Amino acid sequence: DSGVTQTPKHLITATGQRVTLRCSPRSGDLSVYWYQQSLDQGLQFLIQYYNGEERAKGNILERFSAQQFPDLHSELNLSSLELGDSALYFCASSVAAGGVYEQYFGPGTRLTVT
Amino acid sequence: AQTVTQSQPEMSVQEAETVTLSCTYDTSESDYYLFWYKQPPSRQMILVIRQEAYKQQNATENRFSVNFQKAAKSFSLKISDSQLGDAAMYFCAYRNGGATNKLIFGTGTLLAVQP
Numbered sequence: 521d522s523g524v525t526q527t528p529k530h531l532i533t534a535t536g537q538r539v540t541l542r543c544s545p546r547s548g549d550l551s552v553y554w555y556q557q558s559l560d561q562g563l564q565f566l567i568q569y570y571n572g573e574e575r576a577k578g579n580i581l582e583r584f585s586a587q588q589f590p591d592l593h594s595e596l597n598l599s600s601l602e603l604g605d606s607a608l609y610f611c612a613s614s615v616a617a618g619g620v621y622e623q624y625f626g627p628g629t630r631l632t633v634t
Numbered sequence: 635a636q637t638v639t640q641s642q643p644e645m646s647v648q649e650a651e652t653v654t655l656s657c658t659y660d661t662s663e664s665d666y667y668l669f670w671y672k673q674p675p676s677r678q679m680i681l682v683i684r685q686e687a688y689k690q691q692n693a694t695e696n697r698f699s700v701n702f703q704k705a706a707k708s709f710s711l712k713i714s715d716s717q718l719g720d721a722a723m724y725f726c727a728y729r730n731g732g733a734t735n736k737l738i739f740g741t742g743t744l745l746a747v748q749p
Contacts, residue, residue: 522678551735565736565738568736575734578736612679614735620686625678625680627676628677
């Protein structure tokens with residue numbers, strides 16, 4: 521158990537809908553990352569937050585948005601869902617935004633868009 | 635932009651034998667880290683081993699060791715005395731040493747362990 525929690529574990533929804541994925545980082549970690557794992561794109565970085573502020577952006581679609589709250593949990597919002605958004609979404613956390621600190625991954629949320 | 639390449643989609647090894655998984659990367663940075671992650675059927679991402687680019691000594695963690703060839707930009711993983719529980723997808727990953735911590739992953743190598 522990495523100490524990073526993600527809810528829900530599974531999510532099935534229809535095209536055009538909007539969903540919210542939630543992540544709670546390890547105790548003491550200030551930085552949160554979101555990754556998407558799909559058959560087409562592999563594992564790719566979406567976005568990073570550090571202490572409530574966006575720190576880095578990767579291949580995140582405009583239909584997707586994220587935020588980190590004062591209690592440091594983070595939410596990834598996916599809207600106007602398409603079949604191709606079906607993927608495993610990982611959250612990871614680390615103590616700081618850069619440097620030598622490890623990233624610890626949560627168990628992931630499997631999103632299925634039908 | 636940095637890239638990570640894993641040229642072996644699948645590998646197989648006999649239990650108790652040794653296997654080496656290959657990874658090459660491309661970067662113009664001098665400060666970076668390299669990782670191997672294991673993803674078993676549970677889909678959990680588990681850190682296996684990491685290597686700092688500034689360290690010449692190859693990292694070792696129990697039965698797992700790496701061969702880090704900085705000039706060749708090569709970072710292979712050796713698993714000794716393979717066990718059934720080693721069967722998983724293995725991802726090579728790169729991270730800059732700067733102010734952001736994002737990981738760049740290869741496409742993965744699926745390792746099967748034969749009893």
